[in-house]
Amino acid sequence: MKTWRALAAAAATSLALAGCGGGPGVSDNTLTVWLMDGSASDALIDELNKEFEQSHPGMKVDYQIQQWNGIQDRLTTALASEDPPDVIELGNSQNPQFSAEGTLLDLTADADALNKSQWVPALGESGAWEGKQYGVPFYAANRVVVYNKQLFDQAGITQPPTTRDELLGAIAKLEQTHGSDPEFQSLYLPGQSWYALLSFVWDSGGELAVRDGADYKGALDTPQAREGVEYYQQLFEESRTQAAADIDEAKPQQAEIYAKGKVAMMIALPWEVQTAAETNPQITGLTSAFPIPSKYPGKTAPVFLGGSNLAIPAGSADADAAKDYLKLLTSQKYQTKIAESGVVPGASQDTSALEGNPVSAAMAIASKSGKVPPAVPQWATVESGQNPLKDMMTSVLTGQKSVVDATIAANEKITELLAAKN
Template sequence: MALFATGCGGGGGTSAGSGELTVWLMNGSAPTSLTDELHKEFESKHPGVKVKYEIQQWTGIQDKLTTALAGNQPPDVVELGNTQNPKFAKEGVLTDLTADVSELGGSQWLEGLKQSGAWQGKQYGVPFYAANRSVIYRKDLFDKAGITEPTSRAEWLEAIRKLKAANASDPEFQPLYLAGQNWYSLLSFIWDEGGDIARQEGEKFTATLETPQVRSALEFYKQLVEVSATKAPKDADEQKPEQAGIYGQGKVGMIIGLPWEVDTAAKTDPSIKSKSAAFPIPSKNPGTTAPVFQGGSNLAIPAGSKNAALAKDYLKLMTSAKYQSQLAKGGMVPGTSKDTGELEASPVGAAMAKGSRNGRAVPASPKWSTVEEGQNPLKDMLTAYLTGAKDATKATADAAAKLNGLLG
């Protein structure tokens, strides 16, 4: 309670005519060079108005936002994780921005973030930035084994086999390190098969895991695990242990991960950065990329803001090509611009940029956080299937029942 009282007291909105625009962005979201320049430009265009910029921490932010958005003096602009957006949109504490989509660059919005910012046919969140997974690999090991970047699932499996054969003398080598509960990667395979994890009808969400498409996705995941003979645990995700650290030890040819995981790996072996590149997660259809989960953030205006017009001007500036390109330069996929040139300067960033064009979101359920924060049924489904505790039919049926219980 002390934290909320201090946070909300210090970060509340402003009274009419106060000349302040309170902005809450999350720690690490936008570089200081970007926000300094943006705020200077915004204030020059709005004489007498000062931006009160407050950096928030992800830990505890959901509760802090719940308190602030329900109060009489909320911030004027807030950053929301894309899985948080539906909850607050349903609660009626965000401004309807449907009529402003065009002015905010709607024609170039990332589809995955656009979906997460919509509720009941109206738009409450504006894409800010995103990131998605690609297959990060060791260029030197690929070259030694005579492998070119795979452009289909079949080529990917063949690349794993070639890497395995080329390093057969090292019993510790893993051509692909793939933890058993990397469910974000599973989503790509499910969507690539034409399946999904839940469907929405009005405000109701129903699990769609008991389908041939989901079972085929599970089978492909199992193929990756078995062909690579990965030593990764089947009952944990990619953070337990941290896969970037494993990759940095030099005994792994590939991981499915995010660009900054290369930086983490470089803490163990600085040379690995120059040795790494990436390719988009391949589709089963040769020459195309698989859909990818697009995680990231949206920007929104609290319904209780007393400076809504100014807040919309702030969003217009932040979503302009000038500032979106700076986000791309910093290693993120820009949310409201298809120009990813700055991101493509990096071989790992280029793969993420290419994959982002086929981005998707998890179901836009206000209760989705209960899935991710609790005993995730998708993780349990993977472990049960990979260990042989359940066949695909039983694993998907049990996961569907649990998912329906969580989403209500």
């Protein structure tokens, strides 16, 4: 459970950092490792540190657990100091800004030894900057369609939807069977669930931003992106969701609403089923999941892949030892242990450890089509504050703006934010 909460924090955290790297420090035969709370079990870390120390006689691992709250200031200060930690974990959406600042060690020449051939492609992209590799994939998660099997069975739905049209068809059957219940919702879909929206935009061939010379500009002002927005609007309207158009999935927590047993589907991270079970233990046995459907038969929709990367500060006094530590952590042995905790291993294509749970299994399948936002430092400013994607969705769903006008406005704002220099 701690791992899922940590992953949610990693996926949601966006930084606006400033600073420069310090010079290499002086080795004291101590490897300082900063990982985030809940990212790895105590048993895994104990085994990893013991194996590392046995292969590096005289060196000790100083393992320090960090909290996501306040990590921006701590990392900024640490990376600019003369004695930074030797290994750090950071959210994949944070990686581009640290890379651009020059505070992370260039790992391009070491990538193959760090299991590059098995990396989740999207996470590898998030750790790259201007043709060089500064971050190594650690772990990730993505959204799936979580559903109530009992409500599906009662509506005569024997197989989960595999296309967009089939998803709309399932909603129609669910509404026909259960629609007379005022508490029933075929799909709980908050208006500002922009991570879910991305799947439909990407599936339609749209993008959030594209290169414009040396910079990036918004790309929502296209027929493909608008098609994705229109499909989200259709889901919102036909499901008759009781979620408001101006909220996201966190306020209120959609898992708490799903727990009541009157919601047939929600687009969620797997850990949200565990959250629902805290108030309704029976909901776990009623729940399964399927990948977000694509418009194309035989495919799954691309999904936002949130998670963490690993990096070595440029000022590390024990960079070679730090690389050896990353080699262990990205090895198949430890990546399998990461998967056993219920997340997608970032440096392994083997997700068989997730197959025992239907929700995790669906996540693993969908992760193969994982994507991340543009790997540019300024993207953090798009996600934080007054997110233009959220504003766009609310304006469309409330009828304040047409899809065309709303995407134009959001596109202009994204272009403006990406043009800002940190």
